[in-house]
Each structure stands twice: as C-alpha cells, then as structure tokens.
Amino acid sequence: MLEKMTASNSANGYAQLAADVLAQAKACGATEADIVVADGETFSVQVRVGTVDRLTKAREKRLGLRVFIGKRSATTSTSDFSRSSLDRLVADTCTLAGAVVEDDVSGLPDAGHMATEQPDLDLYDDTVLDTDTQIDWAKRGEAAAFATDSRVTNSEGAEFDSSSGRVVLANSHGFVGSYKSSNFSLSVSPIATESATGGMQRDAWYQVQRKFARLASAESIGQEAARRAIRRLGARKVATKRVPVVFDQETAGSLLANLCSAVSGYGLYKRASFLLDQLGQTIASDLMTIYDDGRMVGGLGSRPFDGEGLATRKNTIVERGVLKSYLLDTYSGKKLGLPSTGNASRSVGESPSVGPTNFYLVPGVKSQQEIIGSIQEGLFVTELIGFGINMVTGDYSRGACGFWIENGELAYPVEEITIAGNLKHMLKGIDVVGSDLVFRGRIASPTVKIAEMMVAGN
Amino acid sequence: MLRCVVRNEWAILPPYQSTLTKEQEACMPEPVQLTTFGVTEIEAQQALDRVKVRDVDYADLYFESRTSESVSMEEGIVKRAAKSVSQGVGVRATAGEKTGFAYSDELTKRDLEIAADTARYIANSPKGHSTVPVPTQRRPTRDLYPIERAKAEVATAERVALLNEIDAEARRYDPRIKNVMASFNTEYKVVLVATSDGTLVSDIQPLSRLQITCIAEDRDNRQIGSFGGGGRVAFAYYREENRHLSYAREAAREAILNLSAVDAPAGVMPVVLAGGWPGILLHEAIGHGLEADFNRKKTSAFSSLIGKRVASDVCTIVDDGTLPFRRGSLNMDDEGTPTGCTTLIEKGILRGYITDKLNARLMGIPLTGNGRRENYQSVVLPRMTNTFMLAGESDPQDIIRSVKKGLYAVSFGGGQVDITNGKFVFSASEAYLIEDGQITKPVKGATLIGNGPEILTKVSMVGHDLKLDNGIGTCGKDGQSVPVGVGLPTIKVDEITVGGTQR
Numbered sequence: 001m002l003e004k005m006t007a008s009n010s011a012n013g014y015a016q017l018a019a020d021v022l023a024q025a026k027a028c029g030a031t032e033a034d035i036v037v038a039d040g041e042t043f044s045v046q047v048r049v050g051t052v053d054r055l056t057k058a059r060e061k062r063l064g065l066r067v068f069i070g071k072r073s074a075t076t077s078t079s080d081f082s083r084s085s086l087d088r089l090v091a092d093t094c095t096l097a098g099a100v101v102e103d104d105v106s107g108l109p110d111a112g113h114m115a116t117e118q119p120d121l122d123l124y125d126d127t128v129l130d131t132d133t134q135i136d137w138a139k140r141g142e143a144a145a146f147a148t149d150s151r152v153t154n155s156e157g158a159e160f161d162s163s164s165g166r167v168v169l170a171n172s173h174g175f176v177g178s179y180k181s182s183n184f185s186l187s188v189s190p191i192a193t194e195s196a197t198g199g200m201q202r203d204a205w206y207q208v209q210r211k212f213a214r215l216a217s218a219e220s221i222g223q224e225a226a227r228r229a230i231r232r233l234g235a236r237k238v239a240t241k242r243v244p245v246v247f248d249q250e251t252a253g254s255l256l257a258n259l260c261s262a263v264s265g266y267g268l269y270k271r272a273s274f275l276l277d278q279l280g281q282t283i284a285s286d287l288m289t290i291y292d293d294g295r296m297v298g299g300l301g302s303r304p305f306d307g308e309g310l311a312t313r314k315n316t317i318v319e320r321g322v323l324k325s326y327l328l329d330t331y332s333g334k335k336l337g338l339p340s341t342g343n344a345s346r347s348v349g350e351s352p353s354v355g356p357t358n359f360y361l362v363p364g365v366k367s368q369q370e371i372i373g374s375i376q377e378g379l380f381v382t383e384l385i386g387f388g389i390n391m392v393t394g395d396y397s398r399g400a401c402g403f404w405i406e407n408g409e410l411a412y413p414v415e416e417i418t419i420a421g422n423l424k425h426m427l428k429g430i431d432v433v434g435s436d437l438v439f440r441g442r443i444a445s446p447t448v449k450i451a452e453m454m455v456a457g458n
Numbered sequence: 459m460l461r462c463v464v465r466n467e468w469a470i471l472p473p474y475q476s477t478l479t480k481e482q483e484a485c486m487p488e489p490v491q492l493t494t495f496g497v498t499e500i501e502a503q504q505a506l507d508r509v510k511v512r513d514v515d516y517a518d519l520y521f522e523s524r525t526s527e528s529v530s531m532e533e534g535i536v537k538r539a540a541k542s543v544s545q546g547v548g549v550r551a552t553a554g555e556k557t558g559f560a561y562s563d564e565l566t567k568r569d570l571e572i573a574a575d576t577a578r579y580i581a582n583s584p585k586g587h588s589t590v591p592v593p594t595q596r597r598p599t600r601d602l603y604p605i606e607r608a609k610a611e612v613a614t615a616e617r618v619a620l621l622n623e624i625d626a627e628a629r630r631y632d633p634r635i636k637n638v639m640a641s642f643n644t645e646y647k648v649v650l651v652a653t654s655d656g657t658l659v660s661d662i663q664p665l666s667r668l669q670i671t672c673i674a675e676d677r678d679n680r681q682i683g684s685f686g687g688g689g690r691v692a693f694a695y696y697r698e699e700n701r702h703l704s705y706a707r708e709a710a711r712e713a714i715l716n717l718s719a720v721d722a723p724a725g726v727m728p729v730v731l732a733g734g735w736p737g738i739l740l741h742e743a744i745g746h747g748l749e750a751d752f753n754r755k756k757t758s759a760f761s762s763l764i765g766k767r768v769a770s771d772v773c774t775i776v777d778d779g780t781l782p783f784r785r786g787s788l789n790m791d792d793e794g795t796p797t798g799c800t801t802l803i804e805k806g807i808l809r810g811y812i813t814d815k816l817n818a819r820l821m822g823i824p825l826t827g828n829g830r831r832e833n834y835q836s837v838v839l840p841r842m843t844n845t846f847m848l849a850g851e852s853d854p855q856d857i858i859r860s861v862k863k864g865l866y867a868v869s870f871g872g873g874q875v876d877i878t879n880g881k882f883v884f885s886a887s888e889a890y891l892i893e894d895g896q897i898t899k900p901v902k903g904a905t906l907i908g909n910g911p912e913i914l915t916k917v918s919m920v921g922h923d924l925k926l927d928n929g930i931g932t933c934g935k936d937g938q939s940v941p942v943g944v945g946l947p948t949i950k951v952d953e954i955t956v957g958g959t960q961r
Contacts, residue, residue, distance in 0.1 A: 051555065052556050053557065054558075056560065074539040074541075075538070077544075079544045079563040097539070100536050155757075199879070200759070202878040237955075240724050270533075271675070349542040385883050386872070387885050388903060392681060392682040397903065418955065418956075420959045456724035456725055
C-alpha cells in the first residue's frame with residue numbers, strides 16, 4: 001500500500017512553508033529568491049527467476065532555495081524541514097551568494113512573464129497498488145519472457161516501479177505553482193543462451209506510463225524482451241566498411257537526444273556545441289521537423305510550468321531541416337539575447353538548467369520494414385554503448401550492435417563494432433524518416449536511415 | 459523520477475558528466491555516535507529486532523549525513539555556489555536471495571519502525587524473532603584519510619581564488635583558449651552502520667575533486683580538453699606545488715592539441731595504452747564482470763571462469779580499497795567490513811570475485827569488503843574500489859617502438875560494458891598515431907571496442923611504470939554512482955577494434 005500524504009505535507013502546507021522561507025530570505029538581504037519543494041513516494045520490486053529479489057519502498061522530500069543578492073546568487077538544498085535547519089539554510093545561502101562574483105544577467109524571470117494558468121495535463125493517477133499486485137506484474141512479465149522461447153535460460157530480472165510526487169515552486173514575485181505527477185513502469189531483462197556455444201545475450205524491454213490503466217500487459221513486455229534477446233544470439237563482427245545505417249526507434253532517439261543537447265542554451269553560450277550560430281540555418285535533412293511540446297496531455301515530459309515558473313508550450317525546434325529555435329531558460333536566453341522558451345529544468349538543489357519536455361521527430365511514411373527492404377547492404381542498429389561523442393565538434397564514435405542487412409533482409413546479428421561519423425553530417429545525411437513514432441520517454445523518434453557511416457569491425 | 463532504463467550496462471562516466479560532490483574536513487578522534495543522528499541505541503536495537511524476524515538472515519541500518527558543496531566558474535567569473543545537506547537511514551533485510559529495503563529522511567522511532575516493517579516484507583512470515591546481539595561499537599582499525607578538520611575547512615573565498623588562478627593559467631597557456639569551465643566539489647559524509655551480526659561502526663569520508671574543461675578556438679576550428687583530480691584529501695592538496703595550475707595547463711594543452719588532430723583510423727590494430735586513467739580498460743573489460751552479483755546469477759561473461767586463463771601471463775590485476783587518500787579508498791565498506799586488496803587476476807589466471815555480505819554468503823566465498831552504496835537511499839551492491847594492473851618489466855619506450863602501425867591512447871572520456879556478452883567500449887580523448895615505432899600525429903577521439911574475457915589475453919607487453927589515475931572516476935551501476943580509482947602501467951594490446959572514420 002502506498003501511504004497517503006499527511007495533511008501537513010499538502011500543497012497548501014508547502015506553499016505556506018515556501019512563503020515563510022522566502023520572507024526569511026528577504027529579511028536576510030535577498031533581493032530576489034525562489035524555492036522548490038518536492039516530495040514523493042516510490043515503490044520498486046525486482047523479481048528474478050520467479051522470486052522477489054529486491055523490494056524497496058520510501059518517502060522522500062526535499063527543499064531547494066535560490067537567492068539573489070543583487071546580481072550574485074547561490075543555491076542550497078536540504079531534506080530537513082525543521083525550523084532550525086531552514087534558518088541555517090537561509091543564512092548559508094545568503095553567505096554563499098555574498099562569496100561569488102556579480103553576474104550581470106542573473107536573476108528571476110520578469111514578474112510579468114510568470115505562468116498565469118496551470119492547466120491539468122493529466123499527469124497524475126491516484127491509483128493505489130498493493131505490494132502483491134506490483135510483485136505480480138513483475139513476475140508475469142518475467143514469466144512471459146521465459147515462456148516465449150526455451151533459449152531464454154536466465155534473467156537479469158523484471159522490475160515494476162510506481163512513484164508519485166508533488167512539486168511546489170514559489171518565488172519572490174509572488175508566483176506559486178504546484179502539480180502532482182505519477183509514473184508506473186515495468187521492465188523485463190531476459191538472458192538468452194545459445195546451446196551450441198554457451199554464448200549469452202541479454203536485452204530488455206520496458207514501458208512507462210503516467211496512468212496505471214494505460215500500461216500494456218506485462219506479458220506483452222516480457223515477450224518483446226525475449227524476442228529482442230533471442231534475436232541477438234550468434235552475433236558476430238563484420239568487416240570494416242562504409243554502409244548505410246538504419247537506427248531503430250530507441251537508437252534514433254539517442255541521436256535526437258544529441259541534437260537536443262546541441263541546441264540547449266547552456267552549451268551554446270559556453271561555445272561548447274557543434275551547432276553554434278546556426279539559428280535559421282539548415283542543420284539537418286529537410287525530412288526532419290522536430291517539436292518540443294511541454295503541454296502534451298499525459299506526456300512523460302509534460303509539465304504546466306517550467307523550473308522557473310514560466311508557462312510551458314509547444315516549440316518548433318527544427319522545421320524541414322532548418323533550426324528554428326534553441327531550448328532556453330531565462331539565464332541562457334539572456335546570454336544569447338533571446339527570450340526563454342519555457343525549458344528551464346530544475347533539480348531541487350541546483351540552479352535551473354535547460355531540458356526537453358516532449359522532444360520528438362515528426363514521423364514520415366515508410367515502415368521500418370520498408371526502410372530495411374530498400375537496402376542492399378547495411379547496418380540496422382538496435383543498441384549503442386559508450387560516450388564517444390564530442391559535443392564541441394560533433395565527432396561521433398560509439399559501440400554498436402544490431403543486424404547486418406543483406407538484400408533488404410536482416411541477415412544476421414552483429415556486435416563488437418563501432419559506428420563513426422560527425423553529427424553535423426549525420427543529421428544532414430538522414431535520407432529516410434520512418435512512420436513508427438511511439439512515445440516511450442521524453443525524447444521520441446521514429447526509425448531513421450543515414451545514407452552512409454563508417455562501421456569498424458574486423 | 460523515471461528510472462526505467464535498460465539495465466546491465468554499467469559505466470564509468472566521463473569526468474564532465476559526473477555529478478559527485480564533496481567536502482573535506484575530518485579527523486577521527488572518536489567514533490560517531492548514534493545520537494548524531496538523533497537516534498538512541500535502544501531505538502536502533504529495537505528497529506533491528508523488528509526487522510530481524512526468524513527467516514531474515516541478516517539486517518542492517520545505515521545512517522548517513524552528507525554535506526556537499528560546489529563552486530564553479532565559466533567566462534572568467536565564479537558565478538555559482540551551491541550547498542546541499544541530506545540525512546537519512548536505510549533499513550535492509552536479506553532472506554536467501556531476497557532483499558527488502560526501505561529508507562527515510564526522517565529519523566524518528568516511528569519512521570524506523572515503518573522502514574523495518576517494509577524491509578521484513580520479504581520474509582515468509584513476520585513472526586519468530588531471533589535474537590539480535592547488542593551491537594558493540596567499534597572503530598575502523600585504520601584511517602586512510604586522516605584530514606584535520608582545521609586544515610580542511612576553507613572559506614568559499616579561498617575556493618573562488620583557486621578557480622580564478624586556474625582560469626588565468628589556462629588562458630595564459632595559449633590565447634586560443636576561449637573559455638575555461640572549472641568546478642571544485644567537496645563532500646563530507648558521516649556514516650554509521652548497525653548490523654544484526656553485532657556490529658556498530660562509523661566512518662567519516664571526505665572527498666573532493668577539481669575539474670577543468672577548456673574550449674580552444676582557432677578560426678572555425680573548435681576543440682575541447684579536460685583534466686581534473688582529487689581524492690579523500692584536504693584543500694591544501696590542490697595548492698601543493700601548484701597542482702591546480704598544472705591541471706589547468708593539462709586541460710588547455712589537450713584542447714590545443716586536439717585543434718590539430720586528424721581523423722582516427724577504423725579497424726583492428728595494435729593499441730598502446732599510457733599509464734594511469736586508461737586503466738578504465740580494466741574497470742570495464744574485467745572489473746564489472748568479476749562483481750559477485752553477476753556471477754552468482756550467472757549473467758556475467760566471466761561466470762564459471764575461476765581458475766581459467768583470461769589474460770596473458772604478464773597481467774596481474776587487483777582491487778585495492780586500502781590506498782591512503784585515494785578517491786576509491788574506504789576505511790570500511792558500507793556494510794562495515796574493512797576494505798582489502800583482492801587479487802582478481804594473477805599472471806593471467808582468474809582468481810576471485812569482489813563481494814558484499816549477501817553474495818559472499820550465498821556463494822560461499824570470502825567477503826572482500828566491496829559492499830558499497832551511493833547513499834542511504836540505495837541498496838548495497840558489490841562494487842570496485844581502486845582497480846589496477848601491477849607493473850611489469852618492459853620499458854615504455856620499447857613498447858611504443860615495437861608497434862609498426864597503431865594507436866597510442868593517453869586519455870579517455872568514459873567507458874561502458876555489457877556484462878552478459880562481455881563487450882565493452884572506452885572512448886579516447888587524447889590519442890596519437892604510432893607509425894614505424896614513433897608517435898606521430900594526434901588523432902580525434904575514437905571509441906575502442908573489445909570483448910572482456912578475451913582482450914587481456916592480447917596484452918603482450920606491460921611497462922614498469924604503474925600509475926594510478928588522478929582521482930576523477932565515478933562508476934555507475936544500477937543507477938548508483940560511487941567514486942572509484944583505476945591504474946595501469948603502459949601496456950600493449952596486440953589487437954583491438956578502433957572506431958575511427960578512416961580506412
């Protein structure tokens with residue numbers, strides 16, 4: 001059973017707490033301040049080979065304070081909401097702010113720009129699940145993976161998680177916002193063994209939803225996870241060569257995430273992005289139109305207001321290959337001479353940064369099968385590992401596994417290879433965008449094909 | 459709060475992606491008392507009694523208090539200062555292979571009881587209390603990071619001054635350095651572990667790190683270079699022999715060097731790894747695969763390879779948590795077990811796994827003191843501390859001279875491994891071509907990919923120049939980050955796939 005919040009921790013209670021701390025900060029010399037209070041409950045169960053491996057349950061709360069003394073600022077956080085702790089926190093924050101250098105563009109957003117309405121984006125589900133139900137979901141997911149094929153011989157486990165929480169944001173302009181959200185997820189990670197060689201492969205499949213009722217069956221997740229692990233059996237290296245490369249939805253999503261970082265305000269003003277000064281320029285194939293939509297109903301990245309209390313919205317980031325907008329908060333926007341795009345993201349104890357909401361590539365018309373079918377020889381990538389991306393230059397080199405394509409068919413699984421290129425050219429080199437967009441996280445992409453990349457193997 | 463990721467890929471994060479922070483003070487005059495956390499010994503004892511029902515094999519309470527501070531600069535000014543304080547308790551019960559776990563940031567008797575009841579849920583029956591011995595307080599038997607509080611507590615202004623000097627030094631190195639991003643993070647962590655096997659033990663764990671990233675620009679050509687270091691050290695460490703300035707020059711040097719880097723080659727070739735941080739090869743290729751949990755579950759590519767040859771006979775590799783002041787070192791692990799030095803591979807033969815209490819008990823193998831957790835909100839897992847290869851006999855110059863055409867890799871970003879099939883990657887951030895036994899042109903970053911159980915059999919030469927890294931590593935596993943160290947002498951790997959773009 002998830003326990004209900006006690007009354008003192010209600011949104012109103014936290015709004016009052018926030019108001020008190022803001023008043024105290026002002027008394028301490030702060031010219032502006034904002035405060036985030038977050039709390040939540042989490043439950044997680046991992047089942048492995050049919051029995052509970054780990055069961056975790058907790059409640060958490062945290063308060064983060066940011067103060068400005070003129071153009072100097074500092075940030076602090078604590079999980080201790082007692083009077084004495086908060087007194088100390090306010091004093092510490094003001095002392096810290098006094099120790100840093102004035103930063104001309106620092107400050108809260110203009111008072112007139114704060115979000116004025118807070119739409120219900122359907123992010124919260126009050127379904128209360130008992131422990132046994134959640135264990136059962138994980139067990140059924142894993143059992144379905146084992147039942148799919150006798151080559152599924154072992155398991156890294158199946159995990160069911162449920163969490164819910166509340167965020168309250170308030171600032172010295174008088175803005176007070178709050179919303180609740182929840183997540184329900186199941187992941188299954190089976191291991192398949194090839195009987196002849198004893199070689200093992202694992203893969204996983206998962207789903208996440210804001211609403212419990214929207215979860216697909218545990219069995220369907222387990223079966224897909226098993227299918228993905230089995231198809232990797234017998235993987236081999238291939239010879240080093242240049243070929244067309246198809247990225248499945250998951251790996252195409254990682255390319256989109258790279259693009260998202262490159263157009264985020266902080267990397268841009270620090271000159272640490274490969275897409276400097278490209279606003280209005282063609283940065284990608286004309287098949288690519290990308291939106292970031294913070295108001296998508298039930299979206300995993302949706303929120304009514306951003307980490308500074310500005311209204312979220314739908315931004316066009318790329319339109320037919322042309323960069324239309326960066327992702328900005330107030331600070332990075334000012335550094336670049338632009339207004340915020342409502343993309344401030346905020347960890348409780350940190351200054352705002354920039355992050356996507358629901359960031360996605362608009363689908364095309366071809367199915368994944370048609371895309372693969374159009375290729376004589378090439379690579380279909382289903383997983384990427386490693387950190388071989390230089391965001392300053394766009395140089396890209398990552399470990400990959402997937403399938404070799406011969407005559408329009410997936411011929412055999414491949415592993416221990418790398419794919420390499422430069423993101424600037426890769427984004428322009430996308431010559432097919434698939435039709436299969438599914439939102440499984442805050443960044444989503446259909447299958448894409450890049451005309452040519454270097455694959456290194458034998 | 460989304461935690462649904464594909465598991466089984468554990469990574470060392472590149473330094474610039476890491477988030478660890480820390481504060482240093484700390485000497486250990488007296489053991490930390492439970493009352494520090496506002497809990498009485500009786501309350502702790504009652505909570506242990508409550509969780510340790512008959513079919514629970516083991517239970518523990520982990521109290522933690524952590525203060526993290528950071529200051530950071532960019533564009534020539536120290537703009538940001540932050541501090542965070544967190545405190546809480548994690549309550550755990552294990553029964554057979556099962557673990558029940560709960561945590562709380564409130565430390566009242568009632569919160570301890572709720573957590574105890576959740577943790578024991580995994581027991582078949584909440585009945586049949588067994589007797590928990592009254593814990594006797596003991597101290598770790600040594601102090602690997604005896605830092606006097608007075609020498610460690612420095613005003614924010616001193617940290618700001620440190621960063622200002624770094625900025626100036628990096629820009630002085632070369633006018634093409636256009637931006638310097640530097641951060642100084644400190645963490646001061648107090649932990650106390652009370653266990654159902656009668657232990658009550660505490661530790662004070664300071665940790666700090668200085669990290670510098672430079673952006674170099676030459677007309678349209680822009681590049682990045684990074685360097686950093688730290689450990690369980692006092693603030694004075696960074697000023698000793700102007701260590702902070704040498705870090706700044708290193709970051710600037712790497713950025714400037716990369717301005718002239720050519721495209722990296724693609725395909726299989728010999729690779730010489732320099733000493734120190736390139737030891738992440740060991741961390742990824744074999745370290746994770748030798749963590750006991752994966753082997754108990756038989757999901758590791760190393761399962762059932764004990765006693766077998768997994769490396770050439772010039773390779774001896776250890777995990778050693780007892781090196782003074784090191785980032786990966788600990789007086790005790792997070793279950794109160796003293797850390798040790800575990801031989802993983804001896805002259806090429808796989809000797810042992812690294813363990814926590816749960817896995818050591820279930821597998822019937824020695825407890826190595828590698829049970830670690832990120833914080834009170836995380837469960838204990840077997841984790842590495844400082845993992846390195848012992849020095850060999852070759853002259854590093856001879857190693858380079860022995861390569862006709864290959865790669866010399868000096869520094870890396872991060873690495874990652876798939877435990878089950880053994881495939882691992884690590885990405886070079888500073889590398890050169892070797893042509894006819896000579897180091898020639900710098901090449902752009904490239905990912906190296908190999909197979910864990912196989913790669914060390916291809917190590918043909920090991921230098922006499924063992925070096926440990928500077929103290930920047932953060933290892934991620936199952937969503938938990940912990941500080942680690944690595945080390946390596948110069949070695950030659952006869953063949954590995956290099957993921958460049960040029961034939």
